[in-house]
Amino acid sequence: MHIDVTVEKMNESHLDDVAKIENACFAHPWSRKDLEAQLNIDTSHFIVASLNGRAVGYMGLQIFSGEGYVTNVAVLPEYRRRGIAETLIAAQMKNDMRFITLEVRKSNAAAIALYEKSGFENVGIRPKFYTDPTEDAVIMTKYFEEQL
Numbered sequence: 001m002h003i004d005v006t007v008e009k010m011n012e013s014h015l016d017d018v019a020k021i022e023n024a025c026f027a028h029p030w031s032r033k034d035l036e037a038q039l040n041i042d043t044s045h046f047i048v049a050s051l052n053g054r055a056v057g058y059m060g061l062q063i064f065s066g067e068g069y070v071t072n073v074a075v076l077p078e079y080r081r082r083g084i085a086e087t088l089i090a091a092q093m094k095n096d097m098r099f100i101t102l103e104v105r106k107s108n109a110a111a112i113a114l115y116e117k118s119g120f121e122n123v124g125i126r127p128k129f130y131t132d133p134t135e136d137a138v139i140m141t142k143y144f145e146e147q148l
Contacts, residue, residue, distance in 0.1 A: 003079075005049040005057070007088065010046035014048045014050075014055045015035055018035050019035060024074075025077075026072070028131070038060065045061040046059070046061070049087060056075060057073075057079065057085060059072065059074075067098060068092070073111075085111075089115075090118070098144055101123075101139065101140065103138065104138050105130055123139050123140065
């Protein structure tokens, strides 16, 4: 079941919620201070998905010279499988980029399926990229213009 969320650029009022999402979703979460630093970096494009005024998901993206690098896509566990991550990814795809790329744990079948549904392709493996537990990363990329 999809739920409607409001997607907006991350700002200072979202930081506590986004820090909670980080802590709920990742073995090595970004600190609130690290998230706050993203607000003042020109290449950072962080957006949140809010429900009733509370951020329930977010996506971080860095764009350098038309190249998009996803830092994180995270949704609170109780709001997963409702289209929120898909909505965030679609919103970020509107940025001007030649490609967008990310790493995902090899065992994260749900995320890999989501990225494939969003047009990403498996382009390689980063051995032992993740820790806690140690695991390979699948590199997934979506190209927006034909590659030479």
